[in-house]
Amino acid sequence: MQELYGASGYFMEAEANKKKPTSETSKLTEVTVSDKLESLRAAKEHFRGLSFPTISSVGSNAAIIHYSPEPEACAEMDPDKIYLCDSGAQYLDGTTDITRTVHFGKPSAHEKDCYTAVLKGHVALGNARFPKGTNGYTLDILARAPLWKFGLDYRHGTGHGVGSYLFVHEGPHQVSFRPSARNVPLQATMTVTDEPGYYEDGNFGIRLENVLVVNDAETEFNFGDKGYLQFEHITWAPYQVKLIDLKQLTREEIDWLNTYHLKCKDILAPFLNQAEMEWLKKATEPFLNILSHLFSFFVIHHSLHRFNSLFLSNSPIANINVVREADALDGCSVWVSVGLIEKT
Numbered sequence: 001m002q003e004l005y006g007a008s009g010y011f012m013e014a015e016a017n018k019k020k021p022t023s024e025t026s027k028l029t030e031v032t033v034s035d036k037l038e039s040l041r042a043a044k045e046h047f048r049g050l051s052f053p054t055i056s057s058v059g060s061n062a063a064i065i066h067y068s069p070e071p072e073a074c075a076e077m078d079p080d081k082i083y084l085c086d087s088g089a090q091y092l093d094g095t096t097d098i099t100r101t102v103h104f105g106k107p108s109a110h111e112k113d114c115y116t117a118v119l120k121g122h123v124a125l126g127n128a129r130f131p132k133g134t135n136g137y138t139l140d141i142l143a144r145a146p147l148w149k150f151g152l153d154y155r156h157g158t159g160h161g162v163g164s165y166l167f168v169h170e171g172p173h174q175v176s177f178r179p180s181a182r183n184v185p186l187q188a189t190m191t192v193t194d195e196p197g198y199y200e201d202g203n204f205g206i207r208l209e210n211v212l213v214v215n216d217a218e219t220e221f222n223f224g225d226k227g228y229l230q231f232e233h234i235t236w237a238p239y240q241v242k243l244i245d246l247k248q249l250t251r252e253e254i255d256w257l258n259t260y261h262l263k264c265k266d267i268l269a270p271f272l273n274q275a276e277m278e279w280l281k282k283a284t285e286p287f288l289n290i291l292s293h294l295f296s297f298f299v300i301h302h303s304l305h306r307f308n309s310l311f312l313s314n315s316p317i318a319n320i321n322v323v324r325e326a327d328a329l330d331g332c333s334v335w336v337s338v339g340l341i342e343k344t
């Protein structure tokens with residue numbers, strides 16, 4: 001099997017000049033970027049091919065759920081638009097499937113709201129604990145509820161099984177609103193994807209996808225003597241913090257993201273060069289570090305003046321986005337390459 005059964009991945013976003021790429025310096029398209037990603041995978045020893053045609057989509061193309069870019073008619077990479085990449089490969093020792101959505105410029109507040117809702121659903125499903133016998137029809141609501149809150153939804157299932165050097169979309173179980181998802185309960189050792197999304201026609205699309213493994217859960221109690229199950233993530237790629245509205249996350253969600261990012265850093269580090277590692281360190285920087293720095297700053301600042309209740313009512317978390325956005329604008333990250341490491 002692949003390392004820890006599944007995929008490890010990262011998007012490489014390099015710091016370059018502060019201007020947008022010009023036509024002379026950039027001919028990156030949905031297809032050339034997708035080809036680059038394939039070449040990185042193909043360098044791996046047990047690679048045998050893609051597990052499905054890569055969905056590499058910019059802006060409004062990302063709103064087309066099963067979009068397949070053509071070399072002559074595809075879009076160029078655009079730092080002002082969202083980029084969605086859903087891809088996977090077949091290896092002799094496993095099959096992978098991962099989706100990340102990123103923005104290389106300054107995402108709009110609406111794009112961040114939508115990304116954050118998708119992320120909250122993705123995290124809620126991945127963190128679920130449930131009694132044995134539970135099926136994916138029951139769990140599907142966990143991934144949709146944060147979107148439903150805003151009157152948003154997506155027109156595809158939330159998860160499918162993934163074979164090992166077999167079918168990448170594999171039953172018999174699934175996580176879905178479709179009645180067929182009631183047929184087979186989730187069982188320990190099954191793999192299943194966790195891939196909620198949101199698609200706005202003519203504008204943008206968002207999807208986040210990790211592969212999960214179903215494991216036995218050690219719970220404090222065991223009502224009904226059924227035994228309980230939980231998920232383990234086996235896909236390792238940072239979520240882009242720039243697209244997250246941190247003040248909409250709960251403390252538990254922030255803790256989970258920090259832990260996941262630290263694991264990403266530890267697991268991917270041995271496979272990265274220095275420049276890639278610098279990127280990864282930044283991409284996985286714990287939110288609470290920033291929070292504590294901000295908190296220290298505000299405590300010092302306000303102690304010089306007057307510590308009033310207004311400060312207490314101003315959530316420090318609200319300021320993180322400001323810092324992050326300023327940082328992103330200052331560095332004006334531009335697209336250089338996209339890579340995915342899959343350990344063998």
Ligand SMILES: [Mn+2]
Nearest residue numbers: 097193195209
């Ligand atoms: Mn999938």
